[in-house]
Amino acid sequence: MLTSRRAELGLRRAFLLALTGAVLTGCSATLPVEQRMSLPGLPERVELTEVPFYSQDDHQCGPASLAMALNWAGARTTPERLVPQIYLPARHGSLQPELLVATRRLGYLGYVLEPGLDSVLLELAAGHPVVVMQNRGLGWYPVWHYAVAVGFDAGHQEVILRSGRQKRHVVSLRVFERTWRRAEYWALVVLPPGEMPPTARESPYIQAVLGLEQLGHWRAAALAYRAAVARWPQSLSARMGLGNSLYATGDLAGAQQAYRQATLDHPTAGVAFNNLAQTLADQGHWQEAEQAAQRAVSLGGPLLASYKETLRAILARSSQ
Amino acid sequence: MLRLSHAMKAVSYLAIISLLGVGLFVPIAQAGLIGTEAIVNAADAHSDRDRVKKLLAREDIRNQLLALGVDPDEAGARVQGMTDSEAQTLAGKLDQLPAGGGVVEAVLIVFLVLLFTDIMGFTDVFPFVNKPAR
Numbered sequence: 196m197l198t199s200r201r202a203e204l205g206l207r208r209a210f211l212l213a214l215t216g217a218v219l220t221g222c223s224a225t226l227p228v229e230q231r232m233s234l235p236g237l238p239e240r241v242e243l244t245e246v247p248f249y250s251q252d253d254h255q256c257g258p259a260s261l262a263m264a265l266n267w268a269g270a271r272t273t274p275e276r277l278v279p280q281i282y283l284p285a286r287h288g289s290l291q292p293e294l295l296v297a298t299r300r301l302g303y304l305g306y307v308l309e310p311g312l313d314s315v316l317l318e319l320a321a322g323h324p325v326v327v328m329q330n331r332g333l334g335w336y337p338v339w340h341y342a343v344a345v346g347f348d349a350g351h352q353e354v355i356l357r358s359g360r361q362k363r364h365v366v367s368l369r370v371f372e373r374t375w376r377r378a379e380y381w382a383l384v385v386l387p388p389g390e391m392p393p394t395a396r397e398s399p400y401i402q403a404v405l406g407l408e409q410l411g412h413w414r415a416a417a418l419a420y421r422a423a424v425a426r427w428p429q430s431l432s433a434r435m436g437l438g439n440s441l442y443a444t445g446d447l448a449g450a451q452q453a454y455r456q457a458t459l460d461h462p463t464a465g466v467a468f469n470n471l472a473q474t475l476a477d478q479g480h481w482q483e484a485e486q487a488a489q490r491a492v493s494l495g496g497p498l499l500a501s502y503k504e505t506l507r508a509i510l511a512r513s514s515q
Numbered sequence: 516m517l518r519l520s521h522a523m524k525a526v527s528y529l530a531i532i533s534l535l536g537v538g539l540f541v542p543i544a545q546a547g548l549i550g551t552e553a554i555v556n557a558a559d560a561h562s563d564r565d566r567v568k569k570l571l572a573r574e575d576i577r578n579q580l581l582a583l584g585v586d587p588d589e590a591g592a593r594v595q596g597m598t599d600s601e602a603q604t605l606a607g608k609l610d611q612l613p614a615g616g617g618v619v620e621a622v623l624i625v626f627l628v629l630l631f632t633d634i635m636g637f638t639d640v641f642p643f644v645n646k647p648a649r
Contacts, residue, residue, distance in 0.1 A: 254618050255616070279585075279586060283580070283614055286609075288613075292597065292604060300592070331640045336628075339613040339615040370646045409598060410596060431554070439548060439550060466549050474548075501549055508546035509546075
């Protein structure tokens with residue numbers, strides 16, 4: 196009896212040792228951690244003290260973290276109000292894409308950063324808090340967690356988080372990078388539309404604004420596209436998006452201006468002429484509208500059938 | 516119960532497909548503005564097969580949200596807010612993707628291992644552990 200109990204204890208000890216051994220080798224394989232909290236032009240220390248804090252209730256770090264980011268951006272919401280939008284009761288947690296959906300439902304821009312520490316540091320330096328996902332446990336025993344990065348200290352190599360029940364969780368870069376890497380460096384900024392993440396790239400940014408469009412947040416989309424046009428003046432998508440959002444809010448003059456600029460920057464883009472033609476027609480400029488529609492049809496492309504319909508409708512209306 | 520939900524799934528797929536079938540006979544080309552989505556994602560042509568796939572993905576997500584305990588009204592709104600690419604990412608994976616909840620529901624041995632790794636600075640589970648700086 197005694198021996199079997201001892202054997203059992205021994206087995207347990209061996210198991211524990213094996214486990215920790217596996218853990219240590221698993222982690223040391225990924226070492227050394229790059230200590231690269233030094234970018235040219237980056238301040239030594241940043242802390243966004245104005246980011247509000249919501250303490251996490253059971254399992255609800257997702258709603259709490261998103262509420263902090265949204266309220267910082269200007270939305271008025273609470274973790275309680277976000278729970279039905281992003282919480283999955285049976286999973287005891289929230290999924291990353293659903294954080295984005297909830298953000299855009301409130302008319303705010305959610306942008307997922309390029310994976311890596313540089314993006315987070317640059318956003319923090321620009322004054323933007325960053326929602327991060329971490330696996331605070333281990334690969335074989337994940338403890339998925341959302342927190343909000345609100346600062347860093349390059350001298351002490353530390354990251355400052357609003358996390359769980361802690362308003363100010365200071366964690367060494369080494370520990371933070373390990374836990375964050377296990378969640379594939381997922382990081383999200385939540386911004387009032389019109390404010391541009393300094394690390395944004397054109398294509399994913401436009402996709403983010405498209406999400407706002409899809410939910411009918413046209414004013415927000417117009418602001419976001421205007422910022423995109425300022426950053427990427429030659430972007431056809433941004434210019435057309437600006438025109439379309441202004442059109443949807445009833446600002447035909449603004450839309451016309453955006454489409455016209457698109458035809459100048461992209462003289463072979465039939466779609467720019469097509470939308471310009473429609474807007475001119477709505478304003479009663481029939482002759483100009485017809486010219487633009489003709490141009491779209493002669494340029495052709497995959498949307499030719501639509502251009503032809505536009506032209507046909509304009510000819511029918513102008514002859515009335 | 517399982518059989519019923521399969522049957523319901525089949526019925527809803529049939530409904531979607533028949534609705535789309537009606538759409539097939541309507542001319543797709545429309546006069547007027549061309550939306551930003553069509554401009555940006557011009558490459559992936561909106562074939563009818565694509566549209567069916569996208570609708571099925573959304574239907575699948577809605578069912579999974581319900582199965583995971585989300586309120587029916589809210590489930591619809593949650594799916595509606597997704598972009599097509601988000602819906603594609605999520606479809607069929609809601610029970611596998613990492614769900615951030617931040618709480619350890621652990622047995623003692625896991626607690627001990629995590630405590631140890633916390634002290635070593637490999638993990639950051641327990642706020643009461645002082646992690647080493649390097």
